Amino acid sequence: MNLSKEKVLETAEKLAPGFRQVRFGLLLFFTLTMPLVIYLGNTEYGYTKTIYTFVYISFLALVWLAEIIFNDDKEISLTGLSIPIGLLAFSGLLSLINAPSKGVVLQSLGLLVYFYLIYLLIVNTIETKREANYLLITLITSGFGATIYGLLQYLGVVRGARGFSGGAGSIISVMGNQNYLAGFLSYIFIPAFAIILISRSKSIKTYLVLSLGLFFFLLFPIGARGAWLSLVFASLVFGAGLLYYKPIDNLRKLWLTLLVIVLVLFLAYIFASAPGPLNSVLSYSAQEDGEASWGIFTPVVRPLIKQLVEKGGARVEDWYIGLEMLKNHPLVGIGLGNYKVKFLEYRGRFLTSERGQGFGEFIPRGAQAHNEYVQFTAELGLIGLIAIITSLVILMMNVFSRIRSSKQWASRILGLALAGGVVGYLIHSAVSFPAHLPASSFALVTFLGVINSGAFGKPEYRVKLSGITRYLVIALAFAFLISVTVFAYRDWRANVLMGEGKKQIQYGNYYVAKERLQKSRSLDFQPRQTYYFLGVTERELGNERRAIDYFEKSLGQFEPYNLYLQLGTLYQSQGQLDKAEESLRVFLSLGAEESLKTKAKYFLSVIAIQKNQVEKAEKLLAEVLSSDPKFERGIILQGDIANFRGNEAKAREKWQKALDVINDKLSRVNNRLSGEIKLEDLAELRSQKERLTRHKKQITNKLEGL
Template structure:
């Protein structure tokens, strides 16, 4: 094979190996976004190189794809179609784009891997990447390696350890296959030790869904071996047995090593594993699933649109209402999320995909009978897909680039294996097609590059927006948020930061357009509803403010702040009975801030002429927070003008001045 003919294969192996290791500093989404950009770029380049290689042929031979390709394409097409009725089409495109990138590799893999040796190279590249991910995660856990940011350590370069485990689950059976079929002792030893580090990292993550998936993979492998009569003794050697025993000892030893040195870990692992079936340990997931089912009941047939679960979820939160400020993006169950976002139509298409894939695996397995290596290759790739399917019951691998990409690569390898067992006649496309396709790709490539550069710039400035918000640097929030919107105007999220920044500067008129734009695409966003009501209150449009605060209460009825703001608006509208009800509800729901609610309640009672009730409310506000100055000022006014008790009036006046002076000094 000439170097030109080898170029597509080399580029493909390069993509497969590096994609899971990609990350980029200075971004809010420093893992998934760079991985998608990398795969988009290499995918287009790979397609161009492959087409260039075919240009010398009289016709372009396209290897036939398996029958599960059609439901796969139908799933993706329907997901993208839902953008027509989705509240936020940008979110649909953001997820759908990942699927489109992955499907490019699915089409290319069977064209580039025409033999067992080439498939093995791809599996080795994936497994080597998984090993490096594991080593990075172990280094983070044991040595505190902090080069790469982590949201839930040890996350390697995936930001969250659960995301890294998706990749590990997919490659664990592949490592087993590579170990069992290794022909050289040195290769067997290396593979076994690499596999041991992957297991150690999986243990360190404490990810129960990953443990369950890998355990099921192992049990299914044992069952398949018995059911199909695989004679694995033909693959064993003395060196492999020693390698496996050594790796087992490495795992057992490293289980008991932590950041502080030797730390017995058997009991911790056992307790964590036992909690898999614990209702108490999974109550958050159960709550999210229950509310997701409520959303499904509201949109059963078509769903809410791909990527739009997070847009609608706040409107149905009841069991998981305690998470109302966290803005959940995922259902932590991909099957429920598919149903919620794509409806019964999408779920049916996905079920057809799973069913057709199962039939394909069974038929191909029958054809591989008699070839131990190919049978094992087929089984382990099937187990990889089964494992991620189990993991998807508790997490969201289908929402992330690398798991979707790896799944598509494995599906492409399965298609290659099936074709090798049952060669068919390729589809010969006229010679001019590669030229036309290359022209289309060459036109599309610059557009894609520019769009990706804009996306990275937008995400960079969004990170700066988030950091400035935490620092309460409001001018920087506005500046960085505006730059983020300049590069990615379809993403409304920065508006949710710019609006409050204007509010913090009492610039209500400038805040409103940003807040209302956010609510157009995210109408149930609790904080934005509160902020919009606050902006209208600042502009003295209390009727509109009342509407937004009431909707905030509807979205999060357990939020004391929403009831408190609604109470203030009712007070401004002179609807005193409603104001009193809302303040009392706020006091009940949020006792930590009851001093401010009691103070507002006292002001309402004073306006109603119920002086004794007002005094009681102000005194309770002082009892709740003795550093709160305003209730003293109100009591001083009441005692001097209504009760004519100048002694108490003077006392509260002096306390008010003292607290106000102390607050002023501390502020200086």
């Protein structure tokens, strides 16, 4: 049957409302699943959520594109918040100038674009207050599911961070970290409270009151001060808004609802706060001697005081490191997303400065600054800082102007709650990094999208594409969405393969590890950690030259502490003594673990001997053995120096001492290997045994040769 263009368009117009309903249903499904989705084959929970977002939102955007294609009159609302997004994107592009890892900048910009796309989808899909409530209840339900999972981990019913032992330390839920969960719950708490007030459904009220009780209960054992700070400020904004706008003239109508909420929260507090009946069983947060109790505010006040009185907290150091980056690249920053890449390099500079003398404790991982404003300023420079401040001003003006324009009391209450959630997120950003957490960022985008949707009046800045521009934009959008989806899938596969490669390294299966890692590198949009682990693999296989190549490629992409130690020892082995010494000196400036510092100083002493600087070597060895008296390689080298000087008695004494240490360590390693051990520890134990056996043979030969 032949259909004319007019009939096709007429049919499409009739189906247009159906298109939007399909889009709304798909949006609800994404809202429910995105914060909950995890895949244990990935290296991080947040990474899985990111890839899921790329793929699902691409599909949802393609559905939207299809609707636009069939409906010539379809308008798109961009809203005033498109201006801040444009400013931030422009700053991000400028930051490419100094970025050591330009691929990381592009990945970060891709995420910014996709969360903006989620925002536009919400704005252009939600048309009524009812739909807005459904979307928010779905988001709260996602938080409810995450809370139930975290609660079961707390009770030891399901496996947590510490197995089945239970307690606060086991809580990670589907977020990968208890603090991430606490932050997410603090954002959705006040919106859930508001929906209870405005909903007419008793079943919804009951469900949300139960959810609030569980959220409140779990926040206590987690004890995240940033999340409590977020919740306190969200509550203050909501309360102040109620007093100012007076959306409910007679609160007595809601007295029973408010009484039930207060009762549920009080019961949650009684059961969750020390010394409550439940956590006395689980040994949670018993008050230490000499610590003041601050009642319900203890989880907020006590850690804040502790942070203030303790000199040189790790987070303060993170902020100073961001300042060092800004001083070095003041205009356009070090590159969006590159704080984590160059963290250790700038930490080394900071620790050697006068201001850094009071710091230097080991920081296991410097991925974030624990302050989004500091981190983004370091990454985007002063231009980025201006963009951030401008964006925040526009954002707050937008939020409160939309609330003010709402005439219905229910809309104002909901709007004030969403404003509280937004402010809570922004406050939390000063002590944490919610913008780097997909679920937390999604909560913010949802709040802003709902406020700017049809539920709060007519959306602003509506545009209608026409003519050649319409087809060009559709074609470019289609190509972009498909390309991102393909890259996301390839990147996901690369991450899975990298994780498998890391496991094989731990098991000691280096050929299998190499195969997995090489496949990962070929699929990855921006290989970072893969280069480092390929270097480790090649070194274990005896290919030192290839290992150096991979480690050098890791510079500017992924720079853990061990990278400089690996390079230093490899350069030393290859006879490149100056480069070896430089790498080891850099390593020592980074504030690494003491055991690794000891190892680095030992290799510096070896280099000193190779350069005929024996006295310098002896000084370094004295530092090594002062730090670790049983560092057998240092003792052996002392014996070698004594033998070189013709002091055979001292040489014998040192070598015999080293032999005793080695025999003791070999005995311990053999005992561990003969018992039950984790597979991930197997390769390390075998490597220790091989190294100790080799050193034992060398010393035995030395002693026999005297």
